[in-house]
Amino acid sequence: xxxxxxxxxxxxxxxxxxxxxxxxxxxxxxxxxxxxxxxxxxxxxxxxxxxxxxxxxxxxxxxxxxxxxxxxxxxxxxxxxxxxxxxxxxxxxxxxxxxxxxxxxxxxxxxxxxxxxxxxxxxxxxxxxxxxxxxxxxxxxxxxxxxxxxxxxxxxxxxxxxxxxxxxxxxxxxxxxxxxxxxxxxxxxxxxxxxxxx
Numbered sequence: 001x002x003x004x005x006x007x008x009x010x011x012x013x014x015x016x017x018x019x020x021x022x023x024x025x026x027x028x029x030x031x032x033x034x035x036x037x038x039x040x041x042x043x044x045x046x047x048x049x050x051x052x053x054x055x056x057x058x059x060x061x062x063x064x065x066x067x068x069x070x071x072x073x074x075x076x077x078x079x080x081x082x083x084x085x086x087x088x089x090x091x092x093x094x095x096x097x098x099x100x101x102x103x104x105x106x107x108x109x110x111x112x113x114x115x116x117x118x119x120x121x122x123x124x125x126x127x128x129x130x131x132x133x134x135x136x137x138x139x140x141x142x143x144x145x146x147x148x149x150x151x152x153x154x155x156x157x158x159x160x161x162x163x164x165x166x167x168x169x170x171x172x173x174x175x176x177x178x179x180x181x182x183x184x185x186x187x188x189x190x191x192x193x194x195x196x197x198x
Contacts, residue, residue: 105195108194116187122179133172
């Protein structure tokens with residue numbers, strides 16, 4: 001029994017050492033691969049690398065001249081400066097358009113959130129009314145059935161009150177269904193308009 005344990009221990013140790021040796025050799029291989037791969041140098045571009053393009057000078061139009069002196073002589077506007085201004089205007093216009101789009105989106109979201117919140121408030125109000133009606137009905141039933149004399153004296157009055165309660169409850173439940181339908185319609189309309197309301 002002791003011999004078997006020693007043999008098993010020796011086999012386990014041999015396997016463990018072999019595993020460690022292979023792990024070390026894999027690590028060495030990975031290090032060698034990393035040293036083989038040299039990072040590529042980043043290319044630096046200078047003005048000599050970029051071809052220069054000369055733009056033909058435009059003839060000044062009557063609206064593009066400026067009076068430089070008192071006698072009314074006009075100097076042509078600098079075409080390159082105008083192009084640079086146009087480019088900066090284009091960038092500014094793009095930023096302004098993006099800002100305007102973001103503002104429109106925010107306004108659209110706020111508008112639809114307000115509509116949906118209004119419909120939610122209406123639904124919640126109707127639900128509260130129905131819950132209150134049902135609680136009052138339970139109390140009324142408890143009081144009515146707790147005294148046998150009430151049932152004998154006020155039987156017709158009880159029937160009238162029950163009918164009124166059932167009619168009112170049915171009416172409020174119809175209102176609740178309509179309010180839920182309006183809420184769903186508002187959510188769907190907001191989704192179709194592209195507003196994010198949640």
